Amino acid sequence: QVVLTQPPSASASLGTSVKLTCTLSSGHISYAIAWYQQQPEKGPRFLMKLNSDGSHIKGDGIPDRFSGYISGAERYLTISSLQSDDEADYYCQTWDTGAYWVFGIGTRLTVL
Amino acid sequence: QVQLMQSGAEVRKPGASVKVSCKTSGYTFTDYSIHWVRQAPGQGLEWMGWINPHSGAKNYAQRFHGRVTLTRDTSISTVYMELSRLRSDDTAVYYCARGDSKSWGQGTLVTVSS
Numbered sequence: 001q002v003v004l005t006q007p008p009s010a011s012a013s014l015g016t017s018v019k020l021t022c023t024l025s026s027g028h029i030s031y032a033i034a035w036y037q038q039q040p041e042k043g044p045r046f047l048m049k050l051n052s053d054g055s056h057i058k059g060d061g062i063p064d065r066f067s068g069y070i071s072g073a074e075r076y077l078t079i080s081s082l083q084s085d086d087e088a089d090y091y092c093q094t095w096d097t098g099a100y101w102v103f104g105i106g107t108r109l110t111v112l
Numbered sequence: 113q114v115q116l117m118q119s120g121a122e123v124r125k126p127g128a129s130v131k132v133s134c135k136t137s138g139y140t141f142t143d144y145s146i147h148w149v150r151q152a153p154g155q156g157l158e159w160m161g162w163i164n165p166h167s168g169a170k171n172y173a174q175r176f177h178g179r180v181t182l183t184r185d186t187s188i189s190t191v192y193m194e195l196s197r198l199r200s201d202d203t204a205v206y207y208c209a210r211g212d213s214k215s216w217g218q219g220t221l222v223t224v225s226s
Contacts, residue, residue, distance in 0.1 A: 034213045036157075043207060044149075044157065046214045059214055091157055093213065098171050101147055101159040 002028040002096050004104035011110040017080040020107050022092030029073040031094045035066075038106075039088045047090075050075050079109075087111040114138040116146075116208050116217035123223045129196040132220045134208030141189035142166035145211030148182065148193045150204040151219075158204075162211065163191055198224045 003025040012018035024031055030052045036044040046059040050068040058066070065080045079086055092104040119133040134146060148160040161172035163182040170182045181194045191208060205219040 036213075043205075043216050043219045044209075046216070049213065089156075093157070099145065099162055099211070100171070100173065101149070101162075103149075103157045103159060106156045 001100075002031060002094055002102050004033070004092050004094060004102060006090075006092060006104035006107045008105060009108045009110070011112055012082055013112045014082055014084065016082055017078060018082060018109065020077040020079070020090050020109065022075040022077075022104050024073045024075065024094070026073075028094075033075045034093045035068060035075075035077045036091045036093065037086075037088045038091065039085065044091065047077065050077075082111050084111055114210070114215045116210065116215055118206075118208060118217040118220045121221040121223070123225065124198050125226055126199055126224055128198050128224075129194060130198060130222050131192055131194040132206050132208075132222070133190055133192050134217050135188065135190045136210075137189065139210075141186060146182075146184070146191040147209045147211060148180075149207045149209060151207070152201065152204040155204075160193070160206075165189075165191065195222075198222075200224050 005023040032051045034049045035047040038044045048056045048058045050056045054070050056068045067078045069076050089106045089108050091106045094102050096102050115137045117135045122130050124130050142165045145162045145164050147162040150158050163170040165184045179196050184191045203224045205221050207219050208217040
């Protein structure tokens with residue numbers, strides 16, 4: 001079964017950029033993933049689907065400040081020009097055999 | 113626009129069952145699977161299962177096998193998630209989501225307490 005590994009926390013200063021990481025387990029490095037943002041007391045918001053060829057499809061209304069790219073088993077979410085309301089939990093998710101969804105533990109982003 | 117509207121908060125005693133609805137609109141109901149995900153207080157997202165509204169086929173996460181049942185009513189574009197033999201650690205917000213991950217319901221808080 002595929003496993004997604006995310007660091008539990010990250011931080012960056014207001015106005016700068018941050019790169020969040022999601023690592024696919026061995027044998028699953030060709031999997032696509034989705035990135036979600038979950039602000040405090042809110043539901044998950046779909047940010048983008050990041051395909052294994054590096055292409056991505058964003059959700060409606062997601063600003064250009066959010067982008068994604070891949071490198072081997074790593075899937076990255078980059079947020080530029082950080083704003084205070086970017087402070088949230090960020091989850092990655094993939095699709096396993098049988099259309100099972102698998103989530104990472106989430107990364108809590110603190111905007112300093 | 114695409115909407116997934118869930119039923120309201122529920123309180124149940126341990127051992128009881130709960131049924132949460134997810135009414136969809138703004139797209140063809142049978143074109144996308146519906147998944148259920150839950151989030152316990154202060155915890156991450158946990159996938160529970162999916163249903164294909166067209167065929168009725170379903171699949172559940174192993175840890176919920178035997179306790180969760182997904183059904184659908186195509187006449188009203190609604191999917192239901194029933195969780196039985198509730199325990200205190202089933203207290204969580206339950207979300208439905210469309211199979212392409214793009215659209216989610218607002219969440220339903222289920223509290224299990226004696």
